[in-house]
Amino acid sequence: xxxxxxxxxxxxxxxxxxxxxxxxxxxxxxxxxxxxxxxxxxxxxxxxxxxxxxxxxxxxxxxxxxxxxxxxxxxxxxxxxxxxxxxxxxxxxxxxxxxxxxxxxxxxxxxxxxxxxxxxxxxxxxxxxxxxxxxxxxxxxxxxxxxxxxxxxxxxxxxxxxxxxxxxxxxxxxxxxxxxxxxxxxxxxxxxxxxxxxxxxxxxxxxxxxxxxxxxxxxxxxxxxxxxxxxxxxxxxxxxxxxxxxxxxxxxxxxxxxxxxxxxxxxxxxxxxxxxxxxxxxxxxxxxxxxxxxxxxxxxxxxxxxxxxxxxxxxxxxxxxxxxxxxxxxxxxxxxxxxxxxxxxxxxxxxxxxxxxxxxxxxxxxxxx
Amino acid sequence: xxxxxxxxxxxxxxxxxxxxxxxxxxxxxxxxxxxxxxxxxxxxxxxxxxxxxxxxxxxxxxxxxxxxxxxxxxxxxxxxxxxxxxxxxxxxxxxxxxxxxxxxxxxxxxxxxxxxxxxxxxxxxxxxxxxxxxxxxxxxxxxxxxxxxxxxxxxxxxxxxxxxxxxxxxxxxxxxxxxxxxxxxxxxxxxxxxxxxxxxxxxxxxxxxxxxxxxxxxxxxxxxx
Numbered sequence: 350x351x352x353x354x355x356x357x358x359x360x361x362x363x364x365x366x367x368x369x370x371x372x373x374x375x376x377x378x379x380x381x382x383x384x385x386x387x388x389x390x391x392x393x394x395x396x397x398x399x400x401x402x403x404x405x406x407x408x409x410x411x412x413x414x415x416x417x418x419x420x421x422x423x424x425x426x427x428x429x430x431x432x433x434x435x436x437x438x439x440x441x442x443x444x445x446x447x448x449x450x451x452x453x454x455x456x457x458x459x460x461x462x463x464x465x466x467x468x469x470x471x472x473x474x475x476x477x478x479x480x481x482x483x484x485x486x487x488x489x490x491x492x493x494x495x496x497x498x499x500x501x502x503x504x505x506x507x508x509x510x511x512x513x514x515x516x517x518x519x520x521x522x523x524x525x526x527x528x529x530x531x532x533x534x535x536x537x538x539x540x541x542x543x544x545x546x547x548x549x550x551x552x553x554x555x556x557x558x559x560x561x562x563x564x565x566x567x568x569x570x571x572x573x574x575x576x577x578x579x580x581x582x583x584x585x586x587x588x589x590x591x592x593x594x595x596x597x598x599x600x601x602x603x604x605x606x607x608x609x610x611x612x613x614x615x616x617x618x619x620x621x622x623x624x625x626x627x628x629x630x631x632x633x634x635x636x637x638x639x640x641x642x643x644x645x646x647x648x649x650x651x652x653x654x655x656x657x658x659x660x661x662x663x664x665x666x667x668x669x670x671x672x673x674x675x676x677x678x679x680x681x682x683x684x685x686x687x688x689x690x691x692x693x694x695x696x697x698x699x700x701x702x703x704x705x706x707x708x709x710x711x712x713x714x715x716x717x718x
Numbered sequence: 719x720x721x722x723x724x725x726x727x728x729x730x731x732x733x734x735x736x737x738x739x740x741x742x743x744x745x746x747x748x749x750x751x752x753x754x755x756x757x758x759x760x761x762x763x764x765x766x767x768x769x770x771x772x773x774x775x776x777x778x779x780x781x782x783x784x785x786x787x788x789x790x791x792x793x794x795x796x797x798x799x800x801x802x803x804x805x806x807x808x809x810x811x812x813x814x815x816x817x818x819x820x821x822x823x824x825x826x827x828x829x830x831x832x833x834x835x836x837x838x839x840x841x842x843x844x845x846x847x848x849x850x851x852x853x854x855x856x857x858x859x860x861x862x863x864x865x866x867x868x869x870x871x872x873x874x875x876x877x878x879x880x881x882x883x884x885x886x887x888x889x890x891x892x893x894x895x896x897x898x899x900x901x902x903x904x905x906x907x908x909x910x911x912x913x914x915x916x917x918x919x920x921x922x923x924x925x926x927x928x929x930x931x932x933x934x935x936x937x938x939x940x941x942x943x
Contacts, residue, residue, distance in 0.1 A: 430866040462867070546857060548875035549809045593875055641872055644879035659879070662909060663891035715943070717879060 355442045362446070412678040414514050417444045417481065419671045420457025420618045421638035423490060424468045433462070434471065436639035440671040441478050443687065451673060452513065454481050457618035457636045458488025458524075458583035464541045466499045473503050484511075488583040488618055489524040489555070489594075494541040508561055510568050516676055517572055520581040521565055523597055524619075525558035547593050547643070554591060554598040555584040562599065566606050577680020578613045585617045585633060587626060590646035595620055607631055612680030622668070623686050623710075625696050626651035632701045634674075634684040642668030645717040653705045657686070657694065658713025664690055762789045767796065803850050810853045810876070813934040815845040852928025855921045862921070863912035870925070873909065877932035884942040899926055 368379060419440040427434045444454055456476060461468035469491065476483055485504040492500060497507060507522035529552055530540040543551050557565070572578070580586070586603050589595040597603065607613045613631040617624075621643040624635030633651075642660045650656075660668030666689045675683040681698040688694065699708040756773035769788045775781050794800065818838045825832040855861045856877065859869040874880050885898040892904070902925055903914040915922040 425867050430868070432866060543809070546809065546871060548871055549857075550811060551809050644874065647878065660873075661891065662873070662905065718881065 351438075351442065355439070358442070358446075413675050415451045415673050415675050416453050416455055417447060417451040417671065417673050418455040418457055418616065418636050419444065419476075419639060420455075420636040421459040421488065421621055421640060422472060423459055423462040423638070423640040424472050425462050426465075426467045426471055430462075433640045434475070436666065436669060437472065437475050439666075439689070440639045441475060443671050445478070445480050447673070450481050452481070454479050454483045455581060455616065455674075456483055456485045457581075457616070458486045459490040459618060459638075460485075460488070461491050461494075462640075463538075463545060464491055464494030464499075466495075469499050469503055484518075484520065484581070486520050486581045486583060486618065487522055487524070489526070489544050490541075492522075492524060493526070493544040494537050508564050508568075514676075515678075516577045516579055516680060517569075518579050518581065519565065519568060521557060522561055523555060523557045523582040523584040523586060523603075523617075525556045525561065527553040527556070529553050550592065552594075554596055555594050556598045557582075557586075557603050558599070562602060562606065565603070569606065572610075574609050575611050577676070577678075578607065578610045579676065579680070579682070580607065580613065580615045581617075582615055583618045585620065585624070585626075585635070586615050587628060587633060587651075589620075589624075589626075589649040589651070593643070593646060595646055595649070604628060604631060614676075614680065614682050616674060616684075623654065623657040623694060623696070624651070625653040625655070625684075625701075627653050627701060627704060632682070634682070634696060637668075637670040637672060637686055637688065639669055639671060653701075655710045656713050656717055657688065658691075659715040659717050666690060760785055760789065762793060764793070767793045802854065803847055806850050806854045810857060812846060812849050812853055812928070813931050815842045815849070815931070817842055848924060849927050849931040851920075852924035852926070852931075855924055856928050859910070862906060862910055864910045866911045868910045870905065870910070877929045880929050880933070881942070882926075882929045882933055883936045883938050884940060887941045887943070890943065898929065902926065902929075 368376065371379065419437070422433060422437040422440075424430075424433050424437065444451065460472035460476075487497065487500055487504075487507045491497070501507065508520065510517065510519040512518070526544065530543070533551075535543065543549050546552075569578075582597075584597045585595060585600075586597050587600045588597065608629055608631070611630060615631060615633045616636065617633065618636050618638075620635040621638035621641065622635060622645065623637075624633070626633040642657075644659075645656055657668065668688070670686060670688040670691075672687045672693075673685045675685070677683075677698055681701060683698050684696045686694045686696070694710050696710060697708045700710070757770045758773040760769050760771070761767070767789055769785055769792065771781070771785055818833075818841060821833045822835055822838055823833070856870045856874075859867045862869060870877075880898075882898045885901065886895050888894070889896045889901065892900075896904075899917055899922055902922065906912050907914045915925075
């Protein structure tokens with residue numbers, strides 16, 4: 350299944366590979382012209398010249414490894430909405446074209462839009478095209494129609510952990526909501542419809558919950574403090590903006606469980622934007638959505654976040670994308686946001702370690718307001 | 719003691735009312751013969767909703783209340799959206815309308831200038847109801863007529879990032895000056911994939927109302943990109 354955009358991107362790849370075959374004089378001529386064009390548009394190399402960025406991403410340092418991520422696809426069935434399906438297809442193509450292939454692919458949650466079995470099956474079918482192994486993570490849109498029944502039958506447990514190249518990975522269900530539906534006598538469809546509205550105040554706040562926190566503590570028993578830890582969570586595991594559930598109610602308790610480790614990285618979904626935070630030894634990175642971008646919340650934005658710039662509604666898929674995470678031996682990560690129709694943005698290890706001083710990503714031209 | 723007397727009087731009054739109600743019932747001979755007993759029919763003031771009960775049922779407050787409850791239940795089944803405003807408000811908050819309290823009691827004795835609390839409450843309630851109607855359309859792909867299940871709140875939760883205070887502006891991507899409603903219609907046509915609304919379509923007016931209301935207090939700045 351090839352997306353329409355793939356054909357365009359493949360021809361673009363051909364051009365870039367052709368550039369690599371030029372001799373020095375030819376290359377300087379082309380580079381000069383390209384730099385001129387880039388300057389004219391206000392993009393200053395080398396921060397934004399994509400082929401350079403792609404080339405450097407492919408070669409990591411010794412001991413680094415990479416995983417890719419695809420997140421928040423919000424699928425309807427294909428006959429109802431082809432746009433979101435094409436978004437996921439494009440992301441799958443992006444990951445399949447990575448060379449070398451990532452060690453695995455994280456799916457960041459919200460595969461379905463309204464939690465229906467057909468939506469989850471469509472998503473599962475598309476994700477089967479990924480060449481690298483897939484690690485699934487659940488989001489609220491997947492869960493609240495049937496309380497995770499179809500999800501578990503397709504993808505297994507919502508909480509699990511694994512070890513990879515010396516790093517401990519833990520995936521946790523962090524979209525547990527207190528029961529708001531029984532008292533109102535809501536049908537499963539009405540419950541899912543309520544949760545599906547980001548700004549719908551009738552739902553409860555996300556939590557990890559007592560059971561999952563206990564599971565997390567037990568799972569991490571015996572893991573040494575100097576083991577790099579990466580946590581996959583749909584909700585951010587900190588408190589950004591309660592009205593939109595950019596929020597985990599028991600964040601402090603979860604952070605307490607994680608705080609004994611030297612290096613912790615949380616990769617979270619739900620927010621559909623570039624989001625960066627640091628609390629103690631924990632770095633937090635958001636993932637892009639393949640379906641649509643969220644605006645930045647009116648309050649609570651972490652200091653470390655440099656916004657991604659207001660998406661242009663006239664530019665299809667602007668603000669959407671997928672990405673990669675490069676994990677270094679010390680457990681710190683470089684987070685690459687592969688924004689479709691834009692130059693990629695990297696939030697690097699140096700940026701996180703220096704608390705936002707070094708290697709700052711470029712500021713957006715058009716801010717959210 | 720006194721309370722009990724008053725309560726009994728109230729019950730008697732209610733029974734009397736029920737009695738009057740029962741007197742207006744029509745008798746259904748065919749239904750009566752089918753059931754082997756007499757039934758009476760009570761019609762609600764809408765002239766349509768009807769309830770049947772046994773004609774020899776005791777004419778007490780309790781049986782009267784039962785008839786009233788049944789009629790109400792039937793009417794609510796026929797009108798499921800009667801509480802739409804309260805329902806919508808449980809899902810989405812809106813900025814409150816100005817309360818105009820400072821105008822109450824200021825009239826300079828002009829007959830029609832005598833503004834009361836009732837007036838200001840009416841103005842506020844009606845303004846907010848219009849905005850809540852807009853919130854309902856804003857958050858519903860079905861109401862917008864989307865053919866792909868997309869609603870405005872998918873990119874604009876709580877109408878964030880709509881910047882109505884910047885219109886009219888030269889909309890760069892359209893190459894001309896537009897009003898907020900033109901931008902709403904562009905969004906309805908493209909991301910939402912529905913039929914664009916007429917400028918005076920009640921849904922368009924309600925959408926504009928909701929979007930402006932959510933930006934209450936933001937200074938106007940027309941032309942800002």
